[in-house]
Amino acid sequence: MGGDNAPQVVVEGIEKARNEWSDIEFVLYGDETKIKKYLKDDKNITIVHTDEEVLGTDEPVKAIRTKKNSSMVRAAKSVKDGENDAMFSLGNTGALLAAGIFIIGRIKQVDRPALMPTLPVTNSPLGVNMLDVGANAEAKASYLQQWAVMGSIYAQDVKSIKEPRIGLLNNGSEEDKGDTLHKEAYELLSNTEEINFIGNVESNDILAGVADVIVTDGFTGNAALKATEGTATILLKELKKALMDNGFFTKMGAAIIAPSLKGIKAMFDTSRAGGAVLLGLKSPVVKAHGAANVETIFYTVKQIYDMLLNDTINKANTYFEKMQKEQ
């Protein structure tokens, strides 16, 4: 059980979710003493004590191979063995990816799992899902097609969008834009009947809500995601500094406008969307932000619950099996 504020926020979030959905059973992997310290009531909650820890600085694959009694490896094994249906973690993203691939395993016809967070958009509380944002530094056009299909099924099941608009992140909006990879991906996505492909999307439009799902290779997706996060963080920090460092009257003005600024803060808050899904694995695996709060934990459980209720992973599985037979 990793994360900056674990286990307190995790335990509180889990208890909140347990109180909401009585048919979920939780198994918490981590330091039993620490978890018990925050646990008010163990109804539907089991603790499995683990005494090893995958650190943020660990080399992912090595950590998964050597730290057999870490919460991450134990949780992944339990999913592999069918003891649990899904897992989430606030810990090392690379290690979670490695645990997903090497312990839980990929959906057979999916070449590579993708990391898919939800980003805020200005015109809808549902946000936009972007994948892959960094699980794969190298990509092929066929991966992007697989991710588009899985992203589309996810948006239908978890966000209840009937025909999710799927966009391809590219360096221009015209259909002939891109390098070889993205031109090929455009072609493949255009010919994928099961998705509502709306064409190319440029990264200045990500937050404008022009698509429900944006497909991209992990290298570009990582750059676009981090540039978006970095710019928002720096701009809001500079704004705060400007309001606090300019004397009494500015502070007074800042106090007056504070309630209105909450709307912007709320727009950029995607905690209700849950965590970033590692799509393409045999079971739902979700990475919640290391700095996640109680709300995010609660909504991450809801997100996984929605995937399980809708059989989201199996739908993707069925699609790819059907594709394979037709080929």
Added chain:
Amino acid sequence: MGGDNAPQVVVEGIEKARNEWSDIEFVLYGDETKIKKYLKDDKNITIVHTDEEVLGTDEPVKAIRTKKNSSMVRAAKSVKDGENDAMFSLGNTGALLAAGIFIIGRIKQVDRPALMPTLPVTNSPLGVNMLDVGANAEAKASYLQQWAVMGSIYAQDVKSIKEPRIGLLNNGSEEDKGDTLHKEAYELLSNTEEINFIGNVESNDILAGVADVIVTDGFTGNAALKATEGTATILLKELKKALMDNGFFTKMGAAIIAPSLKGIKAMFDTSRAGGAVLLGLKSPVVKAHGAANVETIFYTVKQIYDMLLNDTINKANTYFEKMQKEQ
């Protein structure tokens, strides 16, 4: 002479620059009647009338081949023929790139010219130069090395930075990060003695001023630049909306804090840096933003003047010739 507010802002910016630097001679290519309408004094300014226009919607290479009497083609030819030393345009970026490559020509040892804008940073008025941000959808590691050398020389000459810090945009800060292209680029940059290579830079740190020059392939650079611009634009728009749409008291608060917000606006204003340079061509070629104002035009002239005074292009040329001889 293209651009949203041309020729008025261009003519005004040129006159301002002419009044500042008496040893520059300007040749304006465009509609003579329209230019004359705004020109107060033609000292050191010649007008060459052109009656064709490269539009924003034109296919770049085709436009350059067919619109022989456009301001862009005429200006590029004049540089090629040595009548003028440099050119800048507010028009179609792709067409300017095509004119640069096919009319003015590349520095012999530079494989591809790169588009290099200046982005703001929080800790210096000099900003950060990023290249390539979209002239090349496909790149090789050797291109990134060439761009790093040229970016470094530019930062020394035009921004007076003694040992410019050169960073490589990558998907992590550790040296083993990246796809094959960026791992190769890391290796090449590490072994380039003439530059001060500081290692990998992630795109959430672009505006934090961790480097003076950031090298990237055109596809990723385009995504990072547009994500940065898009996020800043959307955030500032939402902020304005929040301050204006929430009644009298919020508006009053907004009026009080307005002077303090100017500091942020000033931070994000890079007009003093001039335009985006097409580095790698035989002469300085600069793309100023279509929506450039008089200040940007003035500083674009200064930027070109600095490159000419310092012989920036020839320094790059000399470096690459020396490299070739040593191989």
